[in-house]
Amino acid sequence: MMRPLVSVEGARRVDARTREEYGVPELVLMEQAGMRLHEVFREVAGEDGPVVYVCGSGNNGGDAMVMARWAWLEGRRDVRLVLRARRFSEAGRVQARVLERLGVPVLVWEEEREEVRRVCREAGWVVEGVLGVGARGGLAEDVAELFRVVGESGARVFSVDVPGGVGCEGGVRADVTAMVGVGKWEVLVPAWREWAGELRVVPIGFPPEVVREEAEGWWLGPGDVGGLVGRVRAASHKGERGRVGVWAGSRGLAGAALLSARAAARTPAGLVYLCCDEEVYGLLGGLGGGVVVRPGDEGVRVDAAVVGPGWGRGEGRVGQLAAILGRCGRGVIDADGLEALARLRDGEGRLDLGGRWVLTPHPGECARLAGCTVEEVLGAPGRVCGELARGLGAVVVLKAHTTWVVAPSGRVWVYDGMCAPLGTGGAGDVLAGVIGGLLAHGVGVEEAACAGVVAHGEAGRRLFARRGWFGAEDLVGEVGTILKDLGVDYG
Ligand SMILES: NC(=O)C1=CN([C@@H]2O[C@H](COP(=O)(O)OP(=O)(O)OC[C@H]3O[C@@H](n4cnc5c(N)ncnc54)[C@H](O)[C@@H]3O)[C@@H](O)[C@H]2O)[C@H](O)CC1
Numbered sequence: 001m002m003r004p005l006v007s008v009e010g011a012r013r014v015d016a017r018t019r020e021e022y023g024v025p026e027l028v029l030m031e032q033a034g035m036r037l038h039e040v041f042r043e044v045a046g047e048d049g050p051v052v053y054v055c056g057s058g059n060n061g062g063d064a065m066v067m068a069r070w071a072w073l074e075g076r077r078d079v080r081l082v083l084r085a086r087r088f089s090e091a092g093r094v095q096a097r098v099l100e101r102l103g104v105p106v107l108v109w110e111e112e113r114e115e116v117r118r119v120c121r122e123a124g125w126v127v128e129g130v131l132g133v134g135a136r137g138g139l140a141e142d143v144a145e146l147f148r149v150v151g152e153s154g155a156r157v158f159s160v161d162v163p164g165g166v167g168c169e170g171g172v173r174a175d176v177t178a179m180v181g182v183g184k185w186e187v188l189v190p191a192w193r194e195w196a197g198e199l200r201v202v203p204i205g206f207p208p209e210v211v212r213e214e215a216e217g218w219w220l221g222p223g224d225v226g227g228l229v230g231r232v233r234a235a236s237h238k239g240e241r242g243r244v245g246v247w248a249g250s251r252g253l254a255g256a257a258l259l260s261a262r263a264a265a266r267t268p269a270g271l272v273y274l275c276c277d278e279e280v281y282g283l284l285g286g287l288g289g290g291v292v293v294r295p296g297d298e299g300v301r302v303d304a305a306v307v308g309p310g311w312g313r314g315e316g317r318v319g320q321l322a323a324i325l326g327r328c329g330r331g332v333i334d335a336d337g338l339e340a341l342a343r344l345r346d347g348e349g350r351l352d353l354g355g356r357w358v359l360t361p362h363p364g365e366c367a368r369l370a371g372c373t374v375e376e377v378l379g380a381p382g383r384v385c386g387e388l389a390r391g392l393g394a395v396v397v398l399k400a401h402t403t404w405v406v407a408p409s410g411r412v413w414v415y416d417g418m419c420a421p422l423g424t425g426g427a428g429d430v431l432a433g434v435i436g437g438l439l440a441h442g443v444g445v446e447e448a449a450c451a452g453v454v455a456h457g458e459a460g461r462r463l464f465a466r467r468g469w470f471g472a473e474d475l476v477g478e479v480g481t482i483l484k485d486l487g488v489d490y491g
Pocket residue numbers: 015016019026029030033056057058059060061063089130131132133134135136137138139140143160161162180
């Protein structure tokens with residue numbers, strides 16, 4: 001089942017509703033959170049120490065204090081508590097009192113800055129519980145300074161719930177972030193993703209219906225692909241499984257066309273046609289393998305199109321794209337196809353793709369289409385892609401180190417890719433081919449976009465783990481295997 005994602009505001013509502021509607025006391029939630037966080041911390045940090053628990057004045061600090069208590073009760077004596085100040089939330093005050101009675105050594109940042117600097121420098125790990133989902137606005141100066149001390153200490157950082165100050169200048173950079181109860185959308189925003197390190201979610205007993213109602217997006221994972229793609233009949237033949245048309249390639253960029261078409265041929269789609277310009281047909285005509293290569297597209301009837309990989313930006317492309325949109329019911333527009341789409345829309349003033357097409361821009365292409373900066377795309381992908389998806393009536397797949405799939409309805413899915421070799425020439429052509437193949441096979445538009453993104457990303461991760469850095473050709477070879485391994489049912 002897909003995992004929900006909430007914004008930090010949504011997380012505050014989940015907390016509040018769990019307490020108010022279900023009567024779960026705050027201290028109970030905090031105890032569960034702290035215990036689960038402690039278990040994850042023990043798993044990632046082992047016996048490495050000393051450990052400094054840096055705690056803010058809210059419940060995020062309370063969670064970190066529960067963690068410190070469990071470490072102390074298990075016999076660790078290399079733990080130190082650093083309080084931002086002698087101010088606490090109600091539940092935090094309870095935790096601080098218990099720790100004091102247990103005799104856990106405490107320092108207060110407001111009063112003992114040099115001593116805090118020293119213990120942080122000597123630490124193997126800092127558990128950062130300074131700011132969670134209760135943070136508002138820019139960082140207060142003392143917190144910004146405390147985060148600098150943590151950052152410069154050389155210790156590894158374990159953040160509680162979100163990296164303190166996520167989304168703010170001067171926020172903490174964590175090695176591991178363990179999110180409380182549910183994934184937080186802000187952590188997956190490309191501009192901030194690197195601040196969070198390895199991601200975990202610890203269950204603390206939020207009622208699932210509350211989390212579902214407050215969910216603002218869905219976190220895609222390998223387990224989702226099988227359900228998204230559905231069953232492929234074992235008795236089916238090529239004429240039944242869908243035809244893909246790939247309009248791609250131009251002088252110097254013919255390889256992109258092959259990557260895309262070959263990737264489509266490794267999906268359950270039955271037939272793949274590569275429609276290329278006369279001037280590259282001489283080159284591509286003999287290289288298709290299982291792909292039918294045509295000079296032009298006369299008489300080609302397809303169930304889905306892939307338009308744009310290595311297509312070039314000649315004047316004729318806008319008219320060609322308009323014709324393809326007219327004759328094909330659904331498909332993917334990628335790379336140079338997106339530039340043609342932008343010109344077509346700008347020329348016509350408005351374009352409605354009827355929810356049947358998938359656009360696969362990288363951040364620069366997305367900024368061009370949305371009329372904003374790359375920084376805005378990377379910092380607010382939900383808003384920017386949402387406006388674009390609604391405006392064009394298309395599912396937008398923003399390709400970055402975290403990939404955002406946004407539908408015209410406003411539904412959002414995020415895949416936490418984080419696989420640097422996928423940021424290479426040709427990898428996007430492969431993704432377009434995979435999504436196009438799934439569309440031709442009859443998979444729903446949103447489902448094909450999501451499944452394609454995950455299959456492509458997992459293929460990359462797997463290749464990197466097995467063979468190290470790879471090229472786009474290697475990725476093509478992995479498409480069929482990954483779809484099978486991720487649970488596509490071939491009957
Ligand atoms: N409430 C619950 O049921 C649970 C919460 N959990 C954890 O609690 C935090 C959220 O706690 P909250 O007290 O609401 O907020 P924070 O601890 O994140 O921060 C409040 C604290 O920070 C100060 N502050 C706010 N903005 C800034 C800023 N820009 N600069 C500096 N300081 C700031 C504010 O004054 C307060 O002192 C959540 O993330 C979880 O970790 C539990 O997990 C369980 C249930």
